[in-house]
Amino acid sequence: MFSVGASPNTAARTSVSSLKKTKQNSRVKSGSRRNVVQTFAKKTPDGPRVCIAGVTGAVGQEFLRVLKQRDFPYSEMKMLASSRSAGKEVEFDGETYTTEELTETSFDNMDIALFSAGGSISKKFGPIAVEKGCYVVDNSSAFRMTEGVPLVIPEVNPEAMADMKIGSGKGGIIANPNCSTIIALMATTAIQRKVGIERMVVSTYQAASGAGAQAMAELEQQTRELVNDGEVKTKEIFPWGYAFNLFSHNAPMMDNGYNEEEMKMVKETKKIWNTDDISICATCIRVPVMRAHAESINLTLKNDLSEEEARKIISEFPGVSLIDDRANNRFPMPSDASDQDDCFVGRIRRDISQKGNKGLELFVCGDQIRKGAAQNAVQVAELLL
Ligand SMILES: NC(=O)C1=CN([C@@H]2O[C@H](COP(=O)(O)OP(=O)(O)OC[C@H]3O[C@@H](n4cnc5c(N)ncnc54)[C@H](OP(=O)(O)O)[C@@H]3O)[C@@H](O)[C@H]2O)C=CC1
Numbered sequence: 001m002f003s004v005g006a007s008p009n010t011a012a013r014t015s016v017s018s019l020k021k022t023k024q025n026s027r028v029k030s031g032s033r034r035n036v037v038q039t040f041a042k043k044t045p046d047g048p049r050v051c052i053a054g055v056t057g058a059v060g061q062e063f064l065r066v067l068k069q070r071d072f073p074y075s076e077m078k079m080l081a082s083s084r085s086a087g088k089e090v091e092f093d094g095e096t097y098t099t100e101e102l103t104e105t106s107f108d109n110m111d112i113a114l115f116s117a118g119g120s121i122s123k124k125f126g127p128i129a130v131e132k133g134c135y136v137v138d139n140s141s142a143f144r145m146t147e148g149v150p151l152v153i154p155e156v157n158p159e160a161m162a163d164m165k166i167g168s169g170k171g172g173i174i175a176n177p178n179c180s181t182i183i184a185l186m187a188t189t190a191i192q193r194k195v196g197i198e199r200m201v202v203s204t205y206q207a208a209s210g211a212g213a214q215a216m217a218e219l220e221q222q223t224r225e226l227v228n229d230g231e232v233k234t235k236e237i238f239p240w241g242y243a244f245n246l247f248s249h250n251a252p253m254m255d256n257g258y259n260e261e262e263m264k265m266v267k268e269t270k271k272i273w274n275t276d277d278i279s280i281c282a283t284c285i286r287v288p289v290m291r292a293h294a295e296s297i298n299l300t301l302k303n304d305l306s307e308e309e310a311r312k313i314i315s316e317f318p319g320v321s322l323i324d325d326r327a328n329n330r331f332p333m334p335s336d337a338s339d340q341d342d343c344f345v346g347r348i349r350r351d352i353s354q355k356g357n358k359g360l361e362l363f364v365c366g367d368q369i370r371k372g373a374a375q376n377a378v379q380v381a382e383l384l385l
């Protein structure tokens with residue numbers, strides 16, 4: 001077993017896997033499966049011109065933090081949101097920017113547009129940006145299943161966008177996968193590569209951040225109300241109480257009894273792994289956690305894999321750290337993953353309900369706004385450089 005440090009936060013950062021790979025500021029090179037550290041300048045005349053559509057939202061704000069933390073090179077930065085936010089000041093990298101209303105001319109002379117303003121905005125403005133020669137990294141689900149649009153987790157399938165580079169004279173759309181999908185595949189891709197996965201059953205425990213900044217504020221408000229007044233009074237985002245409660249994911253329900261979030265996990269996994277030869281089902285639940293998702297994953301493998309080998313290959317995967325300390329009953333928690341780049345995996349064990357060494361159970365936590373959204377998108381943008 002792997003031991004972890006005394007405090008939860010130390011524990012989160014202490015992992016066997018940290019020895020063999022880079023952490024903060026690591027970059028994944030196209031065509032490579034390992035993180036490679038590179039040093040980029042920040043504001044630099046030959047950097048790309050970057051705009052952020054949805055900068056005032058939970059993901060948009062995280063874009064700014066991630067761009068800065070990863071020293072993303074840029075020559076110009078433009079902040080875009082709805083007309084409600086036009087004129088709002090945004091601080092980035094020591095400069096003050098005025099938020100502009102997103103319009104058709106917003107993408108003139110831009111190289112990269114990071115979109116996180118919802119699917120309808122992406123559908124309307126994504127193609128306009130591309131027409132103007134801009135690369136769109138889209139956080140919404142608008143184009144994820146569109147043929148020809150790469151759906152990329154840089155640690156998993158950078159090759160899907162290998163021919164997309166700034167300076168090529170054309171633009172394009174790259175879709176950022178659904179956050180629950182990203183986190184699940186960070187935990188399981190090493191296993192898929194090594195022995196193949198026949199069946200994957202996922203149960204998620206999803207944070208408020210996945211429903212946006214207002215849902216996070218409502219969870220905080222309801223918690224205060226429950227503690228101070230004994231009842232939930234504010235129900236603007238969800239029709240039921242969220243604090244001290246949990247409920248089936250709020251994505252629209254489909255005819256087959258699964259909701260859209262669950263079906264995204266099924267379809268997106270197949271596209272990212274480029275295979276139909278896998279059975280997947282998911283149950284997605286919203287829990288009263290602020291920003292990191294957790295997922296319990298049950299696998300049926302195509303070939304035998306021991307628990308020890310599984311632990312080894314998962315720990316070696318870039319962007320993954322282990323917290324798997326049975327002696328102290330210490331496994332990944334959302335508080336470990338919040339604000340962290342890595343996804344944390346633990347509870348790696350044989351599924352005793354399956355014969356031989358073909359059944360595996362594991363648990364993963366990842367920050368929904370970070371690796372589940374903004375960080376993954378910025379890593380994708382790095383592949384464009
Ligand atoms: N895995 C992933 O890739 C994830 C993707 N997402 C995607 O990102 C989107 C945003 O999520 P999140 O940040 O949590 O949501 P928020 O509700 O926190 O923010 C929404 C953002 O979109 C902007 N916006 C809304 N309407 C318009 C408009 N008409 N024109 C321009 N901008 C507009 C808002 O601007 P204003 O403040 O002015 O209203 C705000 O900046 C989601 O809808 C989803 O599509 C989210 C989480 C994970």
Ligand SMILES: N[C@@H](CC(=O)OP(=O)(O)O)C(=O)O
Pocket residue numbers: 139140141177178179180206207209210211261264368
């Ligand atoms: N998956 C997010 C919501 C979201 O934004 O999903 P998508 O990017 O697939 O629309 C959640 O936790 O609810």
